[in-house]
Amino acid sequence: MRAVDALMECLKAEGVEVVFGLPGGANLPTYDAFYDAGIRHVLVRHEAGGGHAAEGYAKATGRVGVCFGTSGPGATNLVTPICDAMMDSVPVVFFTGQVRTDLLGTDGFQEADTMGMTLPMVKHSIMIQDPQDLPRAVHEAFHIASTGRPGPVLVDIPVDLSKADIEYIPGGEINLPGYQPTTEGNQRQIRLAAKALAHAKRPIIYAGGGVINAEASAELIALTRYGNFPITATLMGLGAYPADDPQWVGMLGMHGTRAANYGMDEADLIVAAGARFDDRITGKLDEFAPNAKFIHIDIDPAEISKNVPAHIPIVGDAKNVLSRLLGEYRALDPDASRLDDWWEKVNGWKDKYPLAYEDSEDSEIKPQFMIQALHEATGGNAIVTSDVGQHQMWTAQHYGFPEPRRWINSGGLGTMGFGLPAAIGAQIGCPDTPVIVVAGDGSIQMNSQEFATCVQEKLPIKVFIMNNGYLGMVRQWQELFWDHRYSQVDLQDHSPDWVKLAEAYGMQGVQLTKKESLIGDMKRIMDMDGPVLVDVRVTREENTYPMIPSGEPARNMVG
Amino acid sequence: MSDSPTTDPLSLEDLHASVGTRTGRTHVLTILVENKPGVLSRVAGLFARRGFNIDTLAVGPTDDPDLSRITLTLDGALHPIDQVTKQLHKLINVIKIRDLEPGEAVQRELAMFKISAEATQRAEVMQIVQIFRGKIVDLSHLTMIVEITGTNDKIAAFDEMIRPFGLVEMARTGEIAISRGRAET
Numbered sequence: 027m028r029a030v031d032a033l034m035e036c037l038k039a040e041g042v043e044v045v046f047g048l049p050g051g052a053n054l055p056t057y058d059a060f061y062d063a064g065i066r067h068v069l070v071r072h073e074a075g076g077g078h079a080a081e082g083y084a085k086a087t088g089r090v091g092v093c094f095g096t097s098g099p100g101a102t103n104l105v106t107p108i109c110d111a112m113m114d115s116v117p118v119v120f121f122t123g124q125v126r127t128d129l130l131g132t133d134g135f136q137e138a139d140t141m142g143m144t145l146p147m148v149k150h151s152i153m154i155q156d157p158q159d160l161p162r163a164v165h166e167a168f169h170i171a172s173t174g175r176p177g178p179v180l181v182d183i184p185v186d187l188s189k190a191d192i193e194y195i196p197g198g199e200i201n202l203p204g205y206q207p208t209t210e211g212n213q214r215q216i217r218l219a220a221k222a223l224a225h226a227k228r229p230i231i232y233a234g235g236g237v238i239n240a241e242a243s244a245e246l247i248a249l250t251r252y253g254n255f256p257i258t259a260t261l262m263g264l265g266a267y268p269a270d271d272p273q274w275v276g277m278l279g280m281h282g283t284r285a286a287n288y289g290m291d292e293a294d295l296i297v298a299a300g301a302r303f304d305d306r307i308t309g310k311l312d313e314f315a316p317n318a319k320f321i322h323i324d325i326d327p328a329e330i331s332k333n334v335p336a337h338i339p340i341v342g343d344a345k346n347v348l349s350r351l352l353g354e355y356r357a358l359d360p361d362a363s364r365l366d367d368w369w370e371k372v373n374g375w376k377d378k379y380p381l382a383y384e385d386s387e388d389s390e391i392k393p394q395f396m397i398q399a400l401h402e403a404t405g406g407n408a409i410v411t412s413d414v415g416q417h418q419m420w421t422a423q424h425y426g427f428p429e430p431r432r433w434i435n436s437g438g439l440g441t442m443g444f445g446l447p448a449a450i451g452a453q454i455g456c457p458d459t460p461v462i463v464v465a466g467d468g469s470i471q472m473n474s475q476e477f478a479t480c481v482q483e484k485l486p487i488k489v490f491i492m493n494n495g496y497l498g499m500v501r502q503w504q505e506l507f508w509d510h511r512y513s514q515v516d517l518q519d520h521s522p523d524w525v526k527l528a529e530a531y532g533m534q535g536v537q538l539t540k541k542e543s544l545i546g547d548m549k550r551i552m553d554m555d556g557p558v559l560v561d562v563r564v565t566r567e568e569n570t571y572p573m574i575p576s577g578e579p580a581r582n583m584v585g
Numbered sequence: 586m587s588d589s590p591t592t593d594p595l596s597l598e599d600l601h602a603s604v605g606t607r608t609g610r611t612h613v614l615t616i617l618v619e620n621k622p623g624v625l626s627r628v629a630g631l632f633a634r635r636g637f638n639i640d641t642l643a644v645g646p647t648d649d650p651d652l653s654r655i656t657l658t659l660d661g662a663l664h665p666i667d668q669v670t671k672q673l674h675k676l677i678n679v680i681k682i683r684d685l686e687p688g689e690a691v692q693r694e695l696a697m698f699k700i701s702a703e704a705t706q707r708a709e710v711m712q713i714v715q716i717f718r719g720k721i722v723d724l725s726h727l728t729m730i731v732e733i734t735g736t737n738d739k740i741a742a743f744d745e746m747i748r749p750f751g752l753v754e755m756a757r758t759g760e761i762a763i764s765r766g767r768a769e770t
């Protein structure tokens with residue numbers, strides 16, 4: 027059979043139920059195979075939309091996302107989602123078409139060095155040189171993307187090879203002598219960690235996206251509750267621990283809560299699970315958590331001691347390690363009252379520094395209230411995707427995620443335009459869960475072509491644009507750190523009429539401007555059929571607080 | 586430190602983080618990789634991206650046609666070597682990495698020196714070449730080419746001795762290394 031037909035068989039064998047993509051010359055054979063392969067293909071309007079949709083699908087379901095693009099410009103358009111998936115450890119397999127093998131390296135039409143340009147931002151990549159290798163490459167790609175620390179894998183297929191006849195043997199085995207991720211944590215290290223925890227007087231748990239990737243939320247909750255530890259999480263870890271729980275101290279980092287950041291600053295022992303001590307978490311590295319010892323649990327050995335030296339490193343899968351750590355800790359039967367003073371302090375911060383904001387005196391919608399209203403209108407149970415900017419941080423702060431895989435955003439790369447396509451993937455992966463986008467009026471314009479995809483696929487996604495008429499986060503930095511010199515951030519008079527834009531795409535559009543009716547209006551919108559674009563007018567110049575100024579230690583938080 | 590599950594006393598003060606330190610010496614890493622296209626760019630790209638400086642790099646086949654060996658030296662005063670090796674291990678095509686301890690391995694490099702030795706100086710040059718167990722592999726009216734194998738240090742010493750005679754150009758292969766005794770590299 028043709029190599030591309032074998033590719034379809036491999037996708038089915040991998041349990042792929044949907045792929046995202048857009049065809050072109052160099053992957054015509056692949057699209058010919060899609061014609062009657064019986065695999066759902068979602069046609070996006072830009073390859074970046076396809077890549078982010080595959081990410082959204084993967085983040086919402088925990089399964090591997092799949093995206094197809096053609097050579098040259100198709101591949102260059104995929105660079106952003108590939109990098110995004112790398113930064114946030116998202117399992118996605120990207121398939122790109124490539125020019126004929128006899129044209130390789132000659133600057134042929136639509137030739138780009140796809141392997142070369144993506145080399146620094148893939149977990150792995152494979153260029154097909156013998157069509158007979160394609161099935162094995164596909165299975166290896168899925169295996170690598172989804173195991174260990176997940177990430178993007180690229181498979182580049184020259185068009186002539188994709189048409190070639192091959193002998194397809196189902197169930198082809200993989201051969202990866204250099205790839206054996208450690209999943210079992212070392213027993214001795216886990217015991218030592220339990221002992222350190224039992225002796226800690228000011229411990230705190232610091233959970234990251236790795237806990238969600240490892241499906242280790244239950245284990246995290248069990249350990250945290252049993253030990254009565256305060257717990258915080260990164261932007262990527264939100265939902266790993268329920269936000270309405272009394273032990274939750276709020277998000278960590280640049281726009282996290284004071285309780286979380288001060289908690290890390292004064293802790294004597296920090297348990298980092300599936301988190302990587304990013305600069306948005308540590309602030310000034312030399313002054314980060316000066317009193318703490320670190321237990322660092324991560325499946326990627328290279329993360330351990332990369333930024334902050336670990337005292338007790340534990341390489342392994344968070345689910346495996348956290349459950350065994352609880353077992354060892356329980357066996358020590360530590361005295362819970364040793365944490366009383368610590369809790370008094372932590373609760374003092376929580377009481378003194380809640381995420382407050384000044385309400386408007388008129389009907390104006392405050393951006394923070396917009397997010398709280400969305401929580402009310404959705405019962406806190408929606409899958410929420412976002413773009414990048416102030417609206418993203420307010421959503422992270424105020425929505426209150428009850429469980430993992432409900433909060434889908436671009437953390438590491440901070441990619442504007444991520445929200446809408448990611449929601450497409452999430453809604454396709456979770457057809458029975460309401461999916462909303464909290465979009466920025468700037469960001470949404472980077473992938474608004476995907477409204478067509480929503481309509482075509484009849485996806486009931488509700489897109490709420492937090493419309494402040496600004497590239498708000500940049501305006502905030504210019505206000506605070508560049509002496510109010512607002513340079514190229516005003517969008518007010520030149521954004522489209524969002525209601526008309528929605529209608530032009532054949533979907534419904536609504537504008538909301540009054541806080542009094544906001545929750546009711548949002549509930550009504552949530553009950554509408556099909557996709558809806560909602561233009562929510564909010565306070566224009568509101569700042570996202572609190573904030574650790576870039577490069578400063580946590581105790582210098584402002585706002 | 587005891588690993589018994591009992592609550593014998595442990596002070597958090599006793600916990601130390603030992604990684605991330607700089608050793609201060611030159612490290613010879615031998616990296617066994619799958620012989621696949623692009624592997625060298627992956628390794629080289631990783632070094633560039635993470636800001637690691639390579640002193641020397643040599644690549645060649647091994648006894649197994651599916652595998653190649655990359656030998657590189659880098660300065661442990663500048664880089665935390667454990668971070669370097671951990672990042673290298675993340676490359677799927679990297680099978681094995683050894684950070685060879687000095688004394689535990691035999692290291693060699695090949696160098697060729699083109700020297701503009703005049704006829705009157707040749708005897709002296711040849712004497713130096715002999716002391717360093719080098720070979721004269723080419724001779725013309727104006728120049729001679731000398732081949733030297735040895736450790737970095739030996740080649741550096743030869744360089745120092747021969748330079749005053751008039752060095753025209755020089756080429757070095759970069760070090761390769763193999764572990765002593767029965768241990769596999």
Ligand SMILES: Cc1ncc(C[n+]2csc(CCOP(=O)(O)OP(=O)(O)O)c2C)c(N)n1
Nearest residue numbers: 415416417442466467468469496497498499
């Ligand atoms: C692709 C891309 N370009 C530029 C930036 C820098 N950036 C970060 S936030 C931001 C403003 C986003 O504006 P908007 O989407 O309206 O969100 P707001 O901050 O106003 O809520 C910009 C330009 C980015 N993150 N991504």
Ligand SMILES: [Mg+2]
Nearest residue numbers: 467468496498
């Ligand atoms: Mg805005």
